[in-house]
Amino acid sequence: MTSLVALLVLGVATATLPACGTNDPAAAPSQSAEPGALPTGDEGVTPAGRDGLGGPGASATPKPTTPAGKALAAGNPNGHATVPAEARAVDTSKPSRTIGTGTPASCTSAAVVKAVAAGGIITFNCGPAPVTIKMAATAKVRNANGPKVVLDGGGRVTLSGQGQRRILYMNTCDEAQGWTTSHCQNQDHPQLTVQNLTFADGNSTGDAAKEGGGAIFVRGGRLKVVNSRFVRNRCDRTGPDLGGAAIRVLSQYENKPVYVVSSTFGGASGQGGSCSNGGALSSIGVSWVVLNSVLSHNEAIGSGANPAKSGTPGGGSGGAIYCDGNEFTVRIAGTVIENNKANEGGGAIFFVSNNRTGTMTIEKSTLRRNPSGKFETRGFPGIFFLGARNPTVTGSKLS
Template sequence: MTLLGFACIASLWAAAEAHAGGVVGSGTPASCTEAALQAALAGGGLVTFNCGSNPVTITLTSSLTISQTTEIDGGGPAQGGKVTLSGGGSVRILFFDVSYLNSTSTPVTLTLRNLTLANGYSNRGGALRAVGYNARVRIHNSVFRDNDSTAENKEGGGGAISMHYGALHIEDSLFERNRGINGGAINNLRCPITVLRSTFRDNDSTPGSNASVNFGFGGAIYNDGASRHSGIGNQGIGGEVVIRDSVFIGNQARNHGGAVYTYLYYPDRSTIAGNLFMSNTVYARYGGVSANGGALMHHNGPLTLHNSTFVGNRSEQNGGAIRIAQSTTYTAWSTATLVNLTIAHNRADALAANRGSGGGLHIEGGQVTAINLTVAYNHADEFGGGIYNASGSPANAQLRNLIIAGNQLGGGHTSTQCFGALSGSPNLQSPSGSDCTTGIVRANPLLAAGVANNGGPLPTLALLSGSPAIDAGVNCPPQDQRGVGRFGPCDLGAFEYVPDSAYSHKSFAPIVMR
């Protein structure tokens, strides 16, 4: 999106910000009731709470419907604020409905700030459902916990949020233990989504017993398109999926994307950067074998994926950490650029079957360019302990400055490090297995045994002194995954080795587990 485009969206949101509203409560917890909240919301505008000094929970007996610009602020500096809105395990908490507006109307904004939404229950959006082309939802410093959108065993979902059309923006928030058919935490249909500095932990899209191929996508986030204008017949306008500086831990799906599933329509695009994906799982769907992308399944369209760590994720079939599957409809559009990634200790295996390919990365279709990746200590039951290219053409998978090392296979198979045709140089692999690329260097890269805090915001795999990967790279990004500048000729992999003697001081951001 152009700077002008961002400015236009920002101005629309700013113009719609709330300036009037009501106060819930008169200074005591008992005064903060469902009826008081409904009354404060009636006129839109800014809604705040006066419930005393201690945290308070307001349990709803029916969903609150909002249809005009509104901001709800729970107060307090702590994440989730001092106010919890609860659905009591039986009702959706908020329904933001601006479907009555036509496509040329001024956008209407719902802002949730310093608020906890818990125990909501519905068929779509356990905590919040938003519908309408002009709906704008902004979420800041809030918590969505234990919400459920499995009331119907149908395609839909969004344990916490179901966003259909409009636009969704999330910052500094926590999504924990939410459950949905598609999108354990978020189900996003045909609208741009931005997620910044947020944590998704133990969300789940495995519920239900239906064998449908349309169930179980996105343990944390399910995204189907990024603009209502994208697709055949509207080829000039697309939207963007942006996920930055966030943490995905312990999410699970059944079918595609243990943490995140993205599906784009021409000319949508996606940027996923600065994230930690740890211990996410995608299981095979009921009655079938499909399981793709233990952490991330990207389906169609441009993907920019960089400065991220994938560790300890698992798929029961393809792509222990990542699977990229591209459409052949728009060849020039079907691209993925992967830069400065640590992909380690992931698995593509099925406990009850000899099945699993691409322990770290699984590629099918499109054009993938991978630069300065460390792909190490991954496992696949069948093919490609580190990387699997199912496309059959080396031209579609260009590798530069990769370390592919210490990956393993199940018994009786031979493609230890890679499987399928790959190309590019320079790269380095462990001595075992067939060559990943023509002329690849075979040597022990002298990597640390596991990911650790080596400086920077995310864990990485360090190069040890004397590694043959040191000074062996060409045309590297100016910084490594941690944000460390290159020292002399650049190194292979996501970690730049810098001798302690070269530092006058070190100033790295700490690892943050929100």
């Protein structure tokens, strides 16, 4: 069911603008928007976001780990945001299993798929030179194996979807991967970490679930991304309720945040991701902490927003980041978001908290040259925001 949020536009006319849709029956009813959206072209209709999926559950806080060495040049070297212990790379000096026997030929798609299904701490031994592993199938996490699943490329490994398939998949509510609790939508495991890896040419276009996540799709458990690159990933070009050319996330345990640390999404012309919404990251009811990273040259290429305007397929919001739901937070620190664009709203970031409880903070970051094709929030270039209050911006430049 798609619900609507009315948005009062400040300008020469009063109109409503597109936001995010939902098929979740638990979605909150329509809310009246606060003033502050500045249209830059034709306006559509703004629906409410979808609630996060949650329920009762308990587990101990993941044990802090020591950071692994960095061999991959990713992220913003001028970003100096403090990285909390739980957001740092996992120590992989004692792996559970190793992909490869020292040569590029031994590092195969089949070996990656097998290792990811087995879980644990996974490293690569593909020789001293950089290697690209062409994935012939999507690597899928088995929910009973873990509880930690760590994939560490040592800075020399690229996993390529060859423009044909998603690269990595975890879904605690996918019966085919095994149900391990009675509350799959809110469980603390598996805890997936990807670090020192490049994800290239992932493509979830045509996926039957129409969710997005060209390189990585995650529902449930926890996700952390450290010192990794995402280039040329794709998901469906049109549609009002899908997104995340690089990463799509749903239902994180107790709404604990997804950490993205010292990572790059795009990084140069022709290297960015593209999807109907969320050219890099997309989520529903999920919190994010993005530290010392770069998101650039990503695109939200859908049209018609959400719900889709008459005669359009829908989509086109959140050039780099697209997130909706009810109570969730986004924190961006030490990060550069530039040269992204959206056909509809939020050339850099699209944020809709349906019940107006969500908050966003931007610290010591730069957002620039992120054109919003049709609408954004007055005073926040490249951002469309509906939440508890205006975004808190400190030590940052928005232009």
